[in-house]
Amino acid sequence: MFNNNVLFVLLMCCMFPSMNRDNQSTLQHVKDYKPPTDRHQIRILLHGPAGAGKSSFINSVQSVLQGRMYRQALVDHVSSSSFTRQFRTYKIPKEDGQSFYPFVFNDIMDLEIRAGVLVDDVKLALRGHMRDGYKFNPASKLSEDDPFYNKNPSTNDKVHILVLVTNTEFLMDAETVQKIQEIRREASDLGIPQVAILTKIDEACPEIKKDLKNVYKVQHLKRKMEKFSADVGIPMNCIFPVKNYHQEINIDSDVDTLILSALREIISYGDDFINLKKSNDRLIWFKVFNPFSEDVSSPVYWLVCLLVGLLAGLLVTWFFSSI
Ligand SMILES: Nc1nc2c(ncn2[C@@H]2O[C@H](COP(=O)(O)OP(=O)(O)O)[C@@H](O)[C@H]2O)c(=O)[nH]1
Ligand SMILES: [Mg+2]
Known part of the structure; x- marks a missing residue:
């Protein structure tokens, strides 16, 4: 006769292949993604407090897509002060080694009050005016006569989705919330969709650390997400909890599941925005030349x-x- 333990093991055996199958189909969906035209790419701008896990998220996405650990974006293991000092675009090479995925990431310097990135710089980045390699200066924003100022940004230089990255333990002071809201307002004015990624869920509570599958069951995390949603004004269904690869040696399917579902949504919002812009542009041309x-x-x-x-x-x- 089966006892409870045997039943549980059987249940888990049934669950894991299905989870792997789901991962496989989401992974394939992401790998097969094609923008509206060959020329297009989705630009994903990550912003958020220092140490939130922005660079680790880029590395995690890359690891999931490559099926092995990858560390292209430098992760700060020492301090919680701003480490990402340059505006840099991260492209992810495809398996063929000849081309890149049609989505790129920008990891922007952190939102600290004194030494952090200026809101005006984030606004310029959103509009595509910031060239790769620009070194952030917390004292002054990128000026129009700077060689890193892009006067005529193309569609691909502009941001298509804004992602706020924060971790479960980060306590947002009023000034940071204000900065976040100012950036979100600018993005909203430009029609740019916005989502949030909540990292370090493994540190949020022991049940999740033990088993990531508990992520949607733990009430404590749900309450944290609700509070965060109320603070920054991002709806609950646009907040994705993840655990980044940060010290692992091997790929883990539960980590992959959360990273992939966040990535799939990010791509889908970015794609919607590109399509919307394309049809608006067509409408404007029709109006002007009709x-x-x-x-x-x-x-x-x-x-x-x-x-x-x-x-x-x-x-x-x-x-x-x-x-
Ligand atoms: N436990 C845990 N640590 C993480 C996670 N993501 C990032 N870290 C760690 O948090 C620290 C800061 O990460 P980093 O990616 O540099 O943050 P950034 O400043 O936002 O780019 C590093 O020590 C990472 O190893 C996560 O999901 N869980
Ligand atoms: Mg960083």
Whole structure:
């Protein structure tokens, strides 16, 4: 006869293959993702407090996609002060070694009050004005005459999704919340979608540390997420709890599950934004070049009026000269 332990083992055996299957299909979905055109790429901007796990998240995404540990973004193991001092784009190479995935990450310097990144710099980055390699200066924002200022950003230089990264233990003071909200307001004005990633869930409570699958069962974490959601104004269904790869040697399917589901949502929001922008741009072109438009600011509208006027004038002159 089966006892409870045997039943539990059987249940777990059934669960793991299914979890691996789900991981496989999400991984394939992410790997197969194609932007609306070959020219497009999704630019994902990560921002948040120092030590939140931004660089570790980029490394974790890369590790999941490559199926082995990867550490491209430098992780700060020593201090909790700003470590990411340069604006840098992280591209993830595909398995063929010839091309990159059509999504890139920017890991922006942290949001500390004194030595952190200036909100004005984040705003410039959102609009695509910041070139790769720019060294953040907490004393002054990137100026227009700086060689790292991109005067004519292309669609790919602009940010398509803003990701706030924070950890479960981070206590947000009023000034940080204000900075976050200011950045979110700017992103909202530009129509950029926003989500949040809650890292270090393994440190949030022993049940999760023991087994990551408890993540959606633990009430303590749920309450933390609700508070965080209320503080920064990001809805609960746009907050993704993750545990980053930070000290592991091998890939773990439970870690992969959470990283992959966050990544899939990020890509999906970024893709929606690119598509929306594309159809808006098409609409604007149609409005500007539609001769029947009632939009008096359209140059074609005025050109057509001028031509019609000229033609009418010519007809009237011809009529009177012929009688
Ligand atoms: N326990 C745990 N530690 C993490 C996690 N993510 C990052 N860390 C650690 O947190 C520290 C700061 O991470 P880092 O990625 O440099 O943060 P950043 O300043 O936001 O880029 C490092 O020591 C990481 O190893 C996580 O999910 N769980
Ligand atoms: Mg960092």
